[in-house]
Amino acid sequence: MSPNITLTSLKMASTSPLILRVVATSVVVANRAGEIIRDIMSKGDLGIVEKGKNDLQTEADRSAQCSIIASLSSQFPGVKIIGEEGDSVSSDVPSDWNVTDSDPSVLALKCPDNLKSVKEDELVIWVDPLDGTSEYTQAWISKVTSLLDHVTVLIGVAVGNKAVGGVIHQPYYNYLKEGAPLGRTIWGIIGCGWGGFTIGSAPKDRRVITTTRSHLDATVQSALDAMTPDEVLRVGGAGHKVMLLLEGKANAYVFASGGCKKWDTCAPEAILHAIGGKLTDMVQGESYHYHAEVEHRNSRGVLATAPGEDHSWYFSRIPESVRQLLSGSSTSSR
Numbered sequence: 650m651s652p653n654i655t656l657t658s659l660k661m662a663s664t665s666p667l668i669l670r671v672v673a674t675s676v677v678v679a680n681r682a683g684e685i686i687r688d689i690m691s692k693g694d695l696g697i698v699e700k701g702k703n704d705l706q707t708e709a710d711r712s713a714q715c716s717i718i719a720s721l722s723s724q725f726p727g728v729k730i731i732g733e734e735g736d737s738v739s740s741d742v743p744s745d746w747n748v749t750d751s752d753p754s755v756l757a758l759k760c761p762d763n764l765k766s767v768k769e770d771e772l773v774i775w776v777d778p779l780d781g782t783s784e785y786t787q788a789w790i791s792k793v794t795s796l797l798d799h800v801t802v803l804i805g806v807a808v809g810n811k812a813v814g815g816v817i818h819q820p821y822y823n824y825l826k827e828g829a830p831l832g833r834t835i836w837g838i839i840g841c842g843w844g845g846f847t848i849g850s851a852p853k854d855r856r857v858i859t860t861t862r863s864h865l866d867a868t869v870q871s872a873l874d875a876m877t878p879d880e881v882l883r884v885g886g887a888g889h890k891v892m893l894l895l896e897g898k899a900n901a902y903v904f905a906s907g908g909c910k911k912w913d914t915c916a917p918e919a920i921l922h923a924i925g926g927k928l929t930d931m932v933q934g935e936s937y938h939y940h941a942e943v944e945h946r947n948s949r950g951v952l953a954t955a956p957g958e959d960h961s962w963y964f965s966r967i968p969e970s971v972r973q974l975l976s977g978s979s980t981s982s983r
């Protein structure tokens with residue numbers, strides 16, 4: 650980077666609205682987390698811990714969260730940050746995990762009026778340091794390297810109840826293409842802009858639905874069947890599935906389960922909404938809330954559709970029995 654660009658970004662970094670500074674910093678922070686995730690895999694000791702049934706944590710989840718939270722909390726001390734790995738991660742952070750840079754192209758955006766004066770205490774950052782841990786561990790144990798594409802780092806920014814900004818980093822993007830840059834980061838802010846990817850047009854002549862590959866059960870399957878898909882893409886991670894919608898590879902993401910959490914959906918939802926798609930629950934068809942006190946589980950399921958899709962059609966197909974089951978597992982309003 651030339652000295653002039655550095656100076657310009659430093660100036661913008663101090664004068665840009667807070668929301669832009671948080672997303673711009675999150676882009677660089679997510680890239681660093683991706684390097685940490687790759688380093689741990691290449692060193693060959695994942696340090697796997699079972700958090701619950703079909704729910705794993707590795708050294709990569711812990712270290713990536715450590716780096717993300719240390720970096721964001723030192724730059725934005727008044728912002729509430731909620732990470733999937735909770736307080737189980739060490740507060741002892743190597744200095745090269747503490748990222749202070751920010752992405753100049755995000756800093757240079759024109760901020761919409763409604764977000765210009767947002768203050769630190771109005772923001773909540775939802776962090777999933779490694780989305781797709783099942784696939785990350787299986788890629789390592791069974792050497793099924795195609796699963797590495799499913800791994801993402803998710804940093805979502807909420808203002809009040811609403812998911813407004815998001816960053817998704819895919820650390821293994823291009824890993825099979827020799828000479829191509831490894832990893833990519835996509836971002837979006839509602840009403841402001843998006844970047845790092847090209848919007849694709851979802852299939853018009855077929856219905857392609859993406860869903861879980863590692864958390865399938867009878868309820869998930871019955872909601873899927875009700876959508877009469879022509880093709881089902883079973884892939885890991887909420888981040889990766891929403892990427893398929895952003896890039897036009899699937900029409901909808903259907904997950905009739907309370908297994909996803911707010912850190913899984915905040916960033917993907919914000920980016921999807923920034924380009925005109927929609928993510929809601931499956932009981933009332935409403936957006937989830939992302940304030941600091943909300944229930945972590947998305948207990949009413951996840952239904953997301955690509956831009957141009959008729960979300961209400963997918964919602965209308967959800968069987969009443971599935972709606973009943975999902976509304977029964979809810980413990981809070983959203």
Ligand code: AMP
Nearest residue numbers: 704781861863864885886887908909913
């Ligand atoms: P999947 O689509 O199965 O990859 O899940 C998307 C996200 O939700 C991942 O972060 C999963 O860990 C999480 N998730 C989904 N279902 C469950 C579950 N039954 N238990 C724990 N985590 C889940």
Ligand code: MG
Nearest residue numbers: 777780781913
């Ligand atoms: Mg996750």
Ligand code: MG
Nearest residue numbers: 733777779780
């Ligand atoms: Mg995770």
